[in-house]
Amino acid sequence: MNAKVSLENMSVHFGGNHAVKSVNLDFPANSVTAIIGPSGCGKSTLLRSINRMHDLVPTARVSGRITLDGKDIYGAGVDPVSIRRTIGMVFQKPNPFPAMSIHDNVVAGYKLNNTLKRSEADEIVESSLRRVALWDEVKDRLKSSAMDLSGGQQQRLCIARTIAVQPEVILMDEPCSALDPIATLKIEELVEELKEQYTVIIVTHNMQQAARVSDSTAFMYMGEMVESGPTKKIFTNPEMKQTEDYITGRFG
Amino acid sequence: MQQQDLILGNKTMTSEQTHAETVAAPGRAGDRIFRRLTAFFALSILAILLLMIWQMTRESLPSITAFGGKFLTGSEWDAVQEEFGALPFLFGSVISSVLAILLATPLSVATALLITEIVPHRLGSAIASLVELLAAIPSVIYGLWGVLVMAPWLQRSVQPWLVDHFGFLPFFEGAPYGVSMMAGVLILAVMIVPIITAISREVLLAVPRSQREAAVALGATRWEAIRIAVLPYGKSGILGAVILGLGRAIGETMAVTMVIGNTPQISWSLLSPAYTMPSVIANEFAETTAKIHTAALMEIGLILLAVTLLINILARLLIWSVTKGQKQGAA
Ligand SMILES: Nc1ncnc2c1ncn2[C@@H]1O[C@H](COP(=O)(O)OP(=O)(O)O)[C@@H](O)[C@H]1O
Ligand SMILES: [Mg+2]
Numbered sequence: 310m311n312a313k314v315s316l317e318n319m320s321v322h323f324g325g326n327h328a329v330k331s332v333n334l335d336f337p338a339n340s341v342t343a344i345i346g347p348s349g350c351g352k353s354t355l356l357r358s359i360n361r362m363h364d365l366v367p368t369a370r371v372s373g374r375i376t377l378d379g380k381d382i383y384g385a386g387v388d389p390v391s392i393r394r395t396i397g398m399v400f401q402k403p404n405p406f407p408a409m410s411i412h413d414n415v416v417a418g419y420k421l422n423n424t425l426k427r428s429e430a431d432e433i434v435e436s437s438l439r440r441v442a443l444w445d446e447v448k449d450r451l452k453s454s455a456m457d458l459s460g461g462q463q464q465r466l467c468i469a470r471t472i473a474v475q476p477e478v479i480l481m482d483e484p485c486s487a488l489d490p491i492a493t494l495k496i497e498e499l500v501e502e503l504k505e506q507y508t509v510i511i512v513t514h515n516m517q518q519a520a521r522v523s524d525s526t527a528f529m530y531m532g533e534m535v536e537s538g539p540t541k542k543i544f545t546n547p548e549m550k551q552t553e554d555y556i557t558g559r560f561g
Numbered sequence: 562m563q564q565q566d567l568i569l570g571n572k573t574m575t576s577e578q579t580h581a582e583t584v585a586a587p588g589r590a591g592d593r594i595f596r597r598l599t600a601f602f603a604l605s606i607l608a609i610l611l612l613m614i615w616q617m618t619r620e621s622l623p624s625i626t627a628f629g630g631k632f633l634t635g636s637e638w639d640a641v642q643e644e645f646g647a648l649p650f651l652f653g654s655v656i657s658s659v660l661a662i663l664l665a666t667p668l669s670v671a672t673a674l675l676i677t678e679i680v681p682h683r684l685g686s687a688i689a690s691l692v693e694l695l696a697a698i699p700s701v702i703y704g705l706w707g708v709l710v711m712a713p714w715l716q717r718s719v720q721p722w723l724v725d726h727f728g729f730l731p732f733f734e735g736a737p738y739g740v741s742m743m744a745g746v747l748i749l750a751v752m753i754v755p756i757i758t759a760i761s762r763e764v765l766l767a768v769p770r771s772q773r774e775a776a777v778a779l780g781a782t783r784w785e786a787i788r789i790a791v792l793p794y795g796k797s798g799i800l801g802a803v804i805l806g807l808g809r810a811i812g813e814t815m816a817v818t819m820v821i822g823n824t825p826q827i828s829w830s831l832l833s834p835a836y837t838m839p840s841v842i843a844n845e846f847a848e849t850t851a852k853i854h855t856a857a858l859m860e861i862g863l864i865l866l867a868v869t870l871l872i873n874i875l876a877r878l879l880i881w882s883v884t885k886g887q888k889q890g891a892a
Contacts, residue, residue, distance in 0.1 A: 360778060367681065394780035404771040408793035417789055418779030467775070474779055 312376075313338035313508040314359060314396075314478055319373035321354050321363065328354045330532040331373065336478075336525075341500055341509040343523035343540065345516060347555070351532045352512040353401075356480050359510065360396040361389040377478070394422065397476035401483045403463035405455035405470070412451040414466055418474040437469040441499055461492025468499065472507075479503060481511040485518065497522050516556055520544050528552045617863045624856035632860060638825045640845075645857035647864065649825040653835040654865075657742060657817065658810035661749035666803050668750075669757035673799075676758075677765040678787055689762055696755035704819035707748040712739035712820055715747075720832055734830040738822065743831040745821035749813060753806040760805065760880075764798030765791060801880035808872040812865065814839035838865045 312335035321329040329351045336342045344352045354363075361382065363369035375382050382392050405414045415434045419425070425433070434451065438444040443465045447458070455466055464484055471479060481500070485493040500522045503509050513519050519526050520540060527537035528551075536543065536552045547553045618625075624632060628645060635646020672692065676685040716739030723733045768791050776786035792799075814837075822834020823844060838861050849855045 362774065362778065365774075365777060390780050390782055393778055398774075398778035400771060400774065400778075402771060404769075404775040406772070406775065406790060406793065408796065417776075418781070421779065421781055421785055421789070470779065 311338060312336060313378065314510070315376050316355075316359075317374040317376070319355075319358065319371070319375055321351070321358055322370045322372075323354075323366070324368045328532055329358070332529075332534040334527055334534055334537055336508055336510055338508050339504055339506075340524040341504050341511060341522055342525045342527065343519035344510065344512045344527050344529060345514070345519050345555070346529035346535075348514060350529045352514075352529055353482050355529070356398075356482050356510065356512050359478070359480055360393050360398050362393075362398070364389050394418075394474055395476055396478040396480060397471035397474055398480045399464070399468050399471055399482070399484050402487050403460055403467050405458075405463050405466050407454065407456045409455060410452050411447050411455050411458070411466060414455045415469050415473050418470055422474075433473050437473040438466075440472055440502075441465040441469045442495065443469060459492070461488050461495060464488060464492070464496060465499065468496075468503075472503075476507065478508045478510065481509065483512055483514060486514070493518070516544075528555060530555070614863070614866065617859050617866070621856045621859035621863055623853050624860045627853060628857075632857070633864075636825075636827055638841075640849075640851065640854050643851055643853050645853070647838070647857070647861050649827050650836050650838045650841050650861060651864070652827050653742070653745075653821065653825075654811055654837040654839070654868075657745045657749055657821065657835065657837060658807055660742075660746040661753060661810045662803060662807050664746065664750040665754045665757055665806060669754050669802075669806075670761055670799060672754070672758045673761035673765055674787060674791075676762050678783070678791065689759070692755050692758045694755075696759065700752065700813060700815040701819075703748055703752055704816035707744060707816055707820040708740070711747060712741075712744045715739050715741070715744055719743075724832070731829045732831050735828075735832045737832055738834060740820050740822040740834055741832050742821065742828075742835040745817050745835065745837070746831070748816045748820050749810045752813060752816060753809050756809060757802045757806040760802035761795070761799050764795040764802065764880075767798070768794045797879050797882060801876045801878075804872055804876035804879065808869050808876065811872065812839060812869050814843050818843055838862075 314336040316332050316334045319329065319332045319334075320327065332355060344355065346352055357363055358371045359375060359382075361371075363371055371383060377392070377395065381387070382396075406417060409417060412430075412434050415437050416425070416430050419433055420430075435444060435448075438447065443462060446462060447466075450457070455463060458466060464487075468479075468484075485496050488496065497518060500509055500511060504524075511519075511522065523540045525538065526540040526543040528535045528543065528547075528549075530551055536547060536549045543552065544556055547556065553559075624645060628635065632645065632647055633651065634648055635644075636648040637644045637646045638649065639645075672688070676689050676692075680688070716737050720733075720737030720739070720741075720743070724735075724737060727733045772790045772794050773786050776790035781789060817837055818840040821837060821840065823836050823840055824834040825836045825841070826833065828835070842858050842862055842865075845854070846858055849858065
């Protein structure tokens, strides 16, 4: 299988804290990969190294190789801004821009790189919102503040905002942890659909969620990648004892 | 007792309540006294303010009845003829403060952004404390520096150059005196930069990290993240800071009095001397002879008080609305 994103001996240090330890992992194109593991094991840290978010943290150091379509994203002369346009990210807590309308939130990222006409903007807003199944709920109030939406709607708005930039990979860091079960279900359905067009990497501490939405699963523990493989196999017949203990709820 | 309570079940509650009340009684009395005392002090501040307004209104009554609305529109200020119009002072205060704000705001916001977004955290804190130190300098020191250093420099180099190159504009007409509206504006700007910077910095620090990350993850550069996420999030707080600065500028007396030239005239030229409301009160109050003169100065004081109160209330409301929004808004 050809890997869209791949980690080779990838480590992340925060000062003296070795948070992610020499991880090797491939993320196949057009599929959903779940990263699971107990809190503090380095899931977010690993995810954030893929779109170079650690560039914002002075103490963070990423080593090893991360490739996108075979090209090193930390290579010399690679612009982190263009990496982040290709590899979008959805955060744990919905974080729409509160000063912007729903409409402006959707095109906030897109407008950074393109000067667009009104009609174009409207088109992108509609298609992005349709993509996240939010269009029917908000089409009559596109001008109102994004803060008027419920948490689940805000999170879908944030996904729409990410999609509008036309990324190839979407990173999601526990996108449902602040949402109620119904909103969670909607996001999960959306994740299933997104893989047709994008490569999705989703961090979750919810194993049922990982089992439901992902094609492959990677289990991390204390900064190390313990085991990865097809989701079915990880959940029914894991090779490592630690993995089994975790998915059967014996720790974590 | 305990045993009985348990057995009686339902009654337990009430008996325990009375028990608690008797035990807590002394504490509650202390609470009550403390609450009344704080309420008394809080109210006495309000009372002092109201008393001040009442007293000032009473003292300015002769002027209010003699000149009525003409007090605000007249530009004659003549103690001998007992003719008093406050327009030049109103003009001087408003123009000098507004121009100072226009000058200080970009400078302050840029400094706050530099401190919070651009330089490393430690250096940012160091710059911030330096800026706050500026706020602690007594205004008479600013005034001295203004009159001994800045005004002569303006007179020697800046103003002649402006006259030579832009003298055709009404704003740079006339002879360069040094002490002038321009000197007043500059000294005010320097004096309000620290407060606007300090509050803007706090507003920017309160912008959640998730907002910056949202912008950066969309492919925003550092500057773009500031533009689409940080500044919009902090905009009403910064506006509050600016308005607070405006209040400071309008009420500032000493430094402005020393450099603005103290001439009651309405001129659009920045090179002309001007006069402000606090300055005329400070300069003339000690040497009034006529009752009407005192009353006129009181009325100016009343106007000044009203303007600054209004500005402060507006600023507080804005800052308050921001902090409230942050509690409810996206984290
Ligand atoms: N910005 C940071 N600065 C310093 N240490 C960090 C930072 N972010 C994460 N860490 C550390 O990295 C480790 C892994 O954290 P994280 O990736 O957030 O775990 P998870 O997402 O699996 O709960 C933790 O020990 C945490 O303290
Ligand atoms: Mg995490």
